[in-house]
Amino acid sequence: MERLLVHVRSPPIFQHLLTYIRTWAQHNGLYGQVYGYLSGYAWAILCAHICHKYLSSIKSLLSIEEFSIDEFFSLVKHFFATFAQFNWSTDEFSLYPKSHDRISSSEKRLVYQRGSMRILSPSPPFHNAARSTKKSTRDLIIQGFQRVVQLLDSIETITIEDKLNGLEQIIKLNKNFPNEKMKSIVQFTISSENTNELDSWIGWIKSRLSFFFSDCEETCHYTFQSQNAIEYQSNKNEARYAIAFHVQSTTLQQCPQFTICLQKLSDQVNSFSNRTPSMKFDHKIMSIDNWKLEQMKHSNR
Template sequence: AILCAYICHKFLAPIKSLSSIEQFSIEEFFSLVQQFFSTFAHFNWSADALRLYPKSYKPKTLVGRSLAHNRGSMRIISPSAPFNNTGRSTINSTRDLISEGLERVLQLLTTINTITSEDKWNALKQILELSHEFPSEKVKSILRLTLSSENGQELDEWIGWTKSRLGHFLNDCEEECHLSIQTQNSIEYRSNNIEGFYAIGFQLDPQSLNRNRKFFDCLKKFLNQFNLCPNRTDSMKISQDVISVHDWKLERTQPKPQRLRK
């Protein structure tokens, strides 16, 4: 939302009245979309912070402000909470994937016709139809987490506990192990909803990842967190394995019980 506001603030002409919004053309909207992707695909996220300040805003000097502003790999600064930095929890791997996605859309827009209004509508439709690629071409191994329980309600609680601990594990993998990561967008459920599967991609091959002591120290620390779940029952189990991307894709082509994504 902050990125959209930045583009509108910078490139959108002032709106004179509410009635003028109804006359907003597809050409004007498409121009803003182009500006969005061209601006942020080329933005130097690793070195610069994006700042959205109204002209009348005067930044205040507060203790700890610099720490909050410098936190995260995509520093998106605005006058509003939380901590004036909406991207403070972004890790390098996520930033790189976002940048690749922005660049992917920009490349699409340079290869298709966008002359007529119909062309622009079709271009917007193609942007929306771009799929999230998991695993990406750079990923060589998959850490697969399998969560199970005796009923769907327990499984949802188990998955919620996993998600609450996952961020720390990913940060440890990046900061302590210096690994590049790609996470799956969704949990996959078996059709009976008593098993859930979640995949995390790494750019190391399985052999190198299995030999990485720091990685397994971080993984052990992550798995130990599941013993602290206050509502864990005997039926709530978790297992993990590291497999190659080839094996992961091959496994998914085999006939198995139906999986649902949520």
């Protein structure tokens, strides 16, 4: 992190930009390493690049109070324009490309083996900070960048008032779960007899999700959209988590490979060493319409 702060020119302005971008990512369901998205550190690396490239030496001396809306809007616009057009499917992103060139080919292979996006840590051994990403979540992140670029292209951004409005509209963009391409939902219900047990149970289940995501893509060749939060229910002893898929619910139900993937996840979850008899993990495959109907019933309780 120290090398990151040296790179950003102005830590206060960098922190302000990072807070804004993280808020946007959370609102759009694109934040959270355990759910296949980017970690806070990966977002920080991207923000550091923007500050280093577009924040002049003179501007970097300003306090956050002196830094204008116009200048902040410019950083935000550069952020989304830069990463919406970056070739994430083939290229690696590094703050120090020349330093990365010095690492061995075997170390580079390790970087490429994990993660569908490659955002390299600025310090040796240059680990991939985006190693949790899958093809499905990478594409959702790219679409999120592009969505903001399209928004800014569609509104006036001339005056300070325009730019303030633009910044507010970006933050107000909310996640679209499930999006229009998804046709089915696998909903997991997680329960236990008390909240402490449930928290421990959920923590373990989170650590297993990445393996399931990989199986869905590599074994079944399915595109998915994962929620970026496990939602606690009103009784506090139960939580729910949903993953949307681009195929119909009947396809999921009839696919032998997917059944094996679900069973594999269940076996991994139930291998938790601290599991008690009250810890339950169940799943239900349903259509988008049925899932939305069930969500409405729960929200009206």
